[in-house]
Amino acid sequence: xxxxxxxxxxxxxxxxxxxxxxxxxxxxxxxxxxxxxxxxxxxxxxxxxxxxxxxxxxxxxxxxxxxxxxxxxxxxxxxxxxxxxxxxxxxxxxxxxxxxxxxxxxxxxxxxxxxxxxxxxxxxxxxxxxxxxxxxxxxxxxxxxxxxxxxxxxxxxxxxxxxxxxxxxxxxxxxxxxxxxxx
Numbered sequence: 691x692x693x694x695x696x697x698x699x700x701x702x703x704x705x706x707x708x709x710x711x712x713x714x715x716x717x718x719x720x721x722x723x724x725x726x727x728x729x730x731x732x733x734x735x736x737x738x739x740x741x742x743x744x745x746x747x748x749x750x751x752x753x754x755x756x757x758x759x760x761x762x763x764x765x766x767x768x769x770x771x772x773x774x775x776x777x778x779x780x781x782x783x784x785x786x787x788x789x790x791x792x793x794x795x796x797x798x799x800x801x802x803x804x805x806x807x808x809x810x811x812x813x814x815x816x817x818x819x820x821x822x823x824x825x826x827x828x829x830x831x832x833x834x835x836x837x838x839x840x841x842x843x844x845x846x847x848x849x850x851x852x853x854x855x856x857x858x859x860x861x862x863x864x865x866x867x868x869x870x871x872x873x
Contacts, residue, residue, distance in 0.1 A: 836871070843867045 704718035705711060715721060844867055848858040 840867055840871065843871075 703712075704715060704720050711718070716725065844860070844863055847863045847867060848860065851858040851863070
């Protein structure tokens with residue numbers, strides 16, 4: 691089947707004799723009104739589809755995201771405030787615990803000091819009692835020693851007087867030794 695050439699009047703400037711476009715059909719001025727018509731219809735349809743379907747959905751998604759972001763920011767601020775409160779409560783509890791520990795340590799120190807003071811007082815009393823006993827014992831020993839010295843002196847003096855050829859008077863010797871010991 692052979693294609694027959696189209697008449698020149700029906701062909702126009704944009705189509706050759708076989709019905710094929712010459713060059714780029716979009717740039718043919720004969721077809722501009724038709725192209726503009728379809729361009730306007732396509733743009734109106736796109737506008738209607740976008741304005742009625744796509745843009746409301748996009749706006750709803752953006753509003754939802756904005757709401758989520760706002761809620762998340764509010765929740766973050768709330769959590770931050772709770773964290774600050776928790777930190778303050780922790781610091782207060784820590785300070786209270788330190789104060790309590792210092793109070794307990796002071797009580798323990800006071801109790802230990804009181805026990806130490808009692809022990810020192812008891813030891814001092816025991817030492818004083820032992821010192822008094824020792825002094826009493828020393829006084830008894832001293833008294834016993836003085837009596838022994840006086841007895842030895844009496845005996846020695848009596849022996850000396852007898853050895854020198856005299857008669858020993860016990861009363862006179864005793865009074866002389868007593869006077870000598872008194873100083």
